[in-house]
Ligand SMILES: NC(=O)C1=CN([C@@H]2O[C@H](COP(=O)(O)OP(=O)(O)OC[C@H]3O[C@@H](n4cnc5c(N)ncnc54)[C@H](O)[C@@H]3O)[C@@H](O)[C@H]2O)C=CC1
């Protein structure tokens with residue numbers, strides 16, 4: 001099996017490891033580098049994976065070295081990885097999940113020709129329902145992409161784009177679960193406001209989102225058509241949608257995606 005080292009056992013690093021284990025990945029083929037001691041001990045006891053505090057230690061012997069640290073921690077990880085002969089003993093690929101950081105930035109610091117693949121996952125990888133978008137760096141060959149796609153395909157749907165689309169991707173599917181959770185929170189607030197218990201409100205909202213998502217995925221119809229089918233003339237939905245449009249919800253989402261893309265671009269320029 002492809003051996004995977006995850007550098008950074010934070011939220012997305014943990015989601016990846018849990019998702020892979022739940023998908024049947026062998027624990028012996030996973031290792032995490034986490035430099036926060038408390039967090040490392042917690043991960044090791046809960047997940048049963050080997051956790052080390054050094055990126056170089058985790059990367060040695062791994063086929064995929066997955067970076068899941070904040071953009072500001074990338075330099076430190078690259079310095080640490082410089083202590084070992086990356087790609088010397090085996091074919092290795094660096095997989096960066098870091099928002100905004102370009103493959104060329106890694107390529108400039110890694111041994112010449114070292115393959116780098118930029119990936120934007122999202123937290124539903126935790127439950128095998130992630131959206132994972134891949135962009136090859138300059139030296140990543142089809143075989144490398146295939147290996148990355150095979151491993152990450154265990155935790156969600158994988159698609160490939162050109163790297164110049166990755167900031168937009170980050171703004172849509174990378175951050176996207178947060179937008180959905182915010183909508184869920186607001187709907188639950190509304191449901192409680194019209195008299196439902198928190199428990200009933202949560203059950204109704206969650207299943208409504210699950211059902212709507214399944215229709216989006218399976219019906220082949222556009223969101224607009226699906227919404228029209230719920231909207232009876234002069235009915236409740238039309239009254240609700242009028243309020244949402246009046247409050248500028250549509251343009252708020254559009255502006256939110258623009259803001260997230262700009263932030264991702266700034267991560268890149270701040271660390272070039
Ligand atoms: N949280 C999310 O939904 C997503 C996050 N990402 C990206 O993943 C990266 C991590 O994000 P989060 O998991 O949310 O952050 P986080 O702060 O929860 O996790 C980062 C972890 O890396 C550890 N770390 C930092 N430097 C290290 C080093 N040199 N060696 C070992 N461990 C080190 C930190 O102690 C921390 O536990 C970011 O670059 C973010 O852009 C990408 C997609 C989705």
Ligand SMILES: O=C(O)[C@@H]1CCC=N1
Nearest residue numbers: 099170173174175176
């Ligand atoms: O908020 C962030 O910066 C990261 C990238 C995509 C999701 N979380």
